[in-house]
Amino acid sequence: SQTIHQWPATLVQPVGSPLSLECTVEGTSNPNLYWYRQAAGRGLQLLFYSVGIGQISSEVPQNLSASRPQDRQFILSSKKLLLSDSGFYLCAWSVGDILTDTQYFGPGTRLTVL
């Protein structure tokens, strides 16, 4: 069966510091991978998605970036965090048709920027 991992689970970072969140999926090959952010008052927002190694699509302009160095690894990064980057970051995966298959979510990383 498929499993999705995210780490760290909780992170408190000062403004201006860098960020690296990691997501890995087990039990499947060539998944579609997604990064979402859930912030108070702004609901769930898709940040990036990837259909394959090195292929990243960005949904919103921001100071965040994503990379997919391996088939089942998706990384969310920032060079300098802003207060507005605080939120609950969720990684998700799907397989097959990106247009119809259900997305399954990881446990999430709660980021607080102070």
Next chain:
Amino acid sequence: ELKVEQNPLFLSMQEGKNYTIYCNYSTTSDRLYWYRQDPGKSLESLFVLLSNGAVKQEGRLMASLDTKARLSTLHITAAVHDLSATYFCAVGGSQGNLIFGKGTKLSVKP
């Protein structure tokens, strides 16, 4: 631009009662998802609706989709405390992305 609206945003109901959560969306889409989120936790997939008239049921929850009306409903039958959570609907965009509603926070009280 695809927009998704849920109502109500907050719902407090007594155990044993029935209620319906509504999800309206603004542009054509043929796939709609319902997710559940417990406090501090991730999202759990409940239903996938991929065609007009689709109806799915799991326990006390039943979801339906009317693509012509751009409306999905999540019906709760004889609510129990364990159903307390936030429920999100999400509509599929043209690029494989999901557009989420703001969620309905459901509280079931004895």
